[in-house]
Amino acid sequence: MCMKINPAEYKILVVDDVQSNVLLLKALLGREGFNIIYAMNGTEALEKVKSESPDLVLLDVMMPDMDGFEVAGRLKVEPSQAEIPIIFLTALNDSASVVKGFQLGANDFISKPFRREELLIRVEHQLSLVDARRIILRQTEELRKTIAGRDKLYSVIAHDLRSPMASIKMLCNTIMMSIEPGSVPQDVFEMLEMANKTSEEVFSLLDNLLKWTKSQLGKLSNVPQPIDLVGLVDGVIEVFKPIAESKSIALALERSIESVEVVVDVEMIKSVVRNLISNAIKFSHKDTTVTTRVETRMDERNGLNEVIVIVSDKGCGIKEEDQPKLLNEATHFTTFGTNSEEGSGLGLLLCKDFVAKNNGQLWFTSKPGAGSDFCFSLPLK
Known part of the structure; x- marks a missing residue:
């Protein structure tokens, strides 16, 4: 089952050298609410992809000058365009053309003459995958930022607290070495012992935290x-x-x-x-x-x-x-x-x-x- 999409959020580029096919696709898809742009040949298609950044390309295979396979090949070598899904429009039914299309990175094929239900299902399926990929990329980026923020926070906490905590630890050690148990009240001596032990533990934690964070960030x-x-x-x-x-x-x-x-x-x-x-x-x-x-x-x-x-x-x-x-x-x-x-x-x-x-x-x-x-x-x- 395809993810439900809002057609108004998506732009589809239709590429076909036969004007009647372009008009038919504009009518079928435009009626559903999709934003439709078109190109009448391969060269124009490449320019439109660059200027309009469509979410999906419906690409005719048999075109003069530059066929659909060549257009697809050029699109897939450009990193900024390689992820745009391509559905080939073809009257060809031989398996060699289908195989060649998929080898060039085609996502699907639609045979002419178009059947409305098949066209809409295949288009919506590809756009639902685009939507899912965008959600994953967005969540991945949010997670990356969260992890980076957490690691930076750890590093700042550990780094900024380490020096004063080292001083406190040293002071506590010095005090404990300087006093005898009987020279101060027993409860005071026990509190000093506890403060000394706690300072050792906190300093050790901060030291480990700083090193661990640096190690995880590759800065060690x-x-x-x-x-x-x-x-x-x-x-x-x-x-x-x-x-x-x-x-x-x-x-x-x-x-x-x-x-x-x-x-x-x-x-x-x-x-x-x-x-x-x-x-x-x-x-x-x-x-x-x-x-x-x-x-x-x-x-x-x-x-x-x-x-x-x-x-x-x-x-x-x-x-x-x-x-x-x-x-x-x-x-x-x-x-x-x-x-x-x-x-x-x-x-x-x-x-x-x-x-x-x-x-x-x-x-x-x-x-x-x-x-x-x-x-x-x-x-x-």
């Missing part, structure tokens, strides 16, 4: 540099030790090698390690250890050497039914930490994206109540 450039991965991981662990100690969690580094050089975007991989260790602390229980291992292995699938980083915790783990949701952009899954820390779900998606941009892979294994291992691999040259 990948700048590979040689770096000792063991040293990089060790440096991140040192930064997180005070945060881990506040939850009575120990951080340990295990390595099968003293150093290993990889060629990666340093900031991206550092962000991956930070997110994985931060999550491990978030989901670990008091008086446990988060262990980060760095080891090399041969990948049997492609015969290449690679380095593996594994961040292990003995925390609450992830329910089996929730595990498929974790690295899935569509589900945007997140849970609360052992101290009710909130997450955005962006961190792991960002890690997955950054590792992939450095030709690696990210995966995890988890057992509810026993802990999780989050791993990523990077190729070695």
Whole structure:
């Protein structure tokens, strides 16, 4: 069933060298309310398409000087005209002409002499497709603008809030390192602890949001540099030790090698390690250890050497039914930490994206109540 159209909104170009055929088509279609323009030959038809921008062309095949097939061929090579549907008008009934017409981009054929009902059905069908295509294009453009606006908003929010939030985080860290629990009332100390923890979480969210938005917009450039991965991981662990100690969690580094050089975007991989260790602390229980291992292995699938980083915790783990949701952009899954820390779900998606941009892979294994291992691999040259 064709989409209902308003004939007054559409302009049809009739091209035929026989004036009686033009008059007949003008009468049949004009009576229905369509706007009709006409051309008596191929050259005039091309000019009318350019000047009038019709919504549909009814094109006679057999014309002197330039036949309908040549006109159609010229129309279809012009990007601005290629989408205009063409219905060939022909007295020909041989299959070769029909095949040639469709090869040139014809949308339909109508045989002479015209039957009013057939003509109107075929015309309305093509114009309903034009209408549907326009709706899709309009909605696609609206969606593109909405997504662009959303991404710009994310970027502005993250960028403009990141600097002041970094200052607040640093102030909170400094205050917490400067006071002893007994030097202020217990309730004040607990509020300061909460403010410090919240500032850490908000800063982490903004940092991830800014990087994620830049990555999705293609504005985050990948700048590979040689770096000792063991040293990089060790440096991140040192930064997180005070945060881990506040939850009575120990951080340990295990390595099968003293150093290993990889060629990666340093900031991206550092962000991956930070997110994985931060999550491990978030989901670990008091008086446990988060262990980060760095080891090399041969990948049997492609015969290449690679380095593996594994961040292990003995925390609450992830329910089996929730595990498929974790690295899935569509589900945007997140849970609360052992101290009710909130997450955005962006961190792991960002890690997955950054590792992939450095030709690696990210995966995890988890057992509810026993802990999780989050791993990523990077190729070695």
